Amino acid sequence: MQFFKKSWFIPTLLTIVILTAGGLYIGSLINKKAPIAADEIRAQLESMYGGTVNQIAMEDGVYKAEMSRSGASYSAEIDATTGSVIALLQTGERKEVVPQVLSEAEVKGIIAEKYSGEVERISLNTGEEVPVYEVKLSKDPKFTKVTVDAITGKTISENAKETIGENVLITKEKAIAIAQKQLKGEVDDVSYEKTNDGGYYLIEIESADDREGTFQIHAISGKVMSVTWDD
Template sequence: MGKKWGFITLFISLLILSALVGWLLLKPEDSSAEAISKQEAKKIVENRYGGNVTLLQAEEQLYYARLDIKNQSYWVKIDSKTGKILSIERIGTINEEDPPPSLSEDEIKKIILSKAAGELISFNKTESGGRPVFVGVVRDTDENKTTVTVDADTGNVVSEKTTPANPPKRVTENEAIAAAQKEVKGEIDDVDIETENGQTFYLIEIKTPDDNEATVQIHAITGEVMSVTWDDK
């Protein structure tokens, strides 16, 4: 009788041990494991196959990447937990006339802020030259504003322009005349304003009491005398 119970006890122990081993082998992965980032998934695919990942989408515990190698395009499925490539499937030949996948608004904002540091105070989508573009306005700590225009599909910067918070004031025509008459006494004959090599200036012609003529060049921002030219008789 004792031997019989001993055999039963041993049999039950073996069953419990087998069940425990099976559970350890088949237990699901820890759901708290941190998923790899999109950038990491992109790097894994490009390092494995070469080419360029032009689109990356997340779905549940998977990443789906569009991989372009030369003139061929593929869908690659990646486990977002382990980074393991689960499958790769050829889509077809790339048609160069097909537009590239559009970038997300967050990606466009990062491009804009990489060109101008500060706070993005305006952001909108419009068209330029028949193509969709995003226009962002960034204000820096000195209150200067930079307008950056980015192609919505390619991410290329189309234009970039900074407007100073306090643009320099131009001296008035009367102020320029007063500065010129301090340099050359006489009667004003003519006043012109011109821009050359990025500098704006007044050209003021003055006839002196002894019947000579001079042209005084006055800087339009500073009001300083740049030159005095006398007419040859």
């Protein structure tokens, strides 16, 4: 017990304690891992999930990131020293990107640059895999039907038909008038077919009550050779 009463004992003991505590603290600093750089975490997330990291910041040893993927938004938490994903939560609904369809005026402008005919009818058809505009235009002596991609404006197909033959007595306009006596409505299509007896016109008409008929008009006599009704 006399040992503890020595005047040098307590200061020596305190020195040992301080040195030990300091050594442990310095050791903890040395052994502590430095946080991974934010750019590395960003690259890791984008590689893992195939999205885009829009924002990332570190708080209390944890990276918090906002990212988007396939139209949906997510928030993620990542351990700053290990790079492990702690949590991933979808924060926004996936939005379907709908392509912008060209207007009729824009399509007419595209047609006017390529064709000299006058647009008689233009309609949007969304029943195909890709929406298309079906354009019918007059170009004497041709009647041309053009199909245009409604998104890109690119011409998909074009079809020119003869609408009048040589030495016919019945003009296209007369044939249309004869057909419209059978069914009043809008002319959808006109074509001319050559035959040994003078040829004939095929005229498609759609009425206001949605009836559709194709009329075969003889190009010399003007006789209605046949009528076909679409169901």
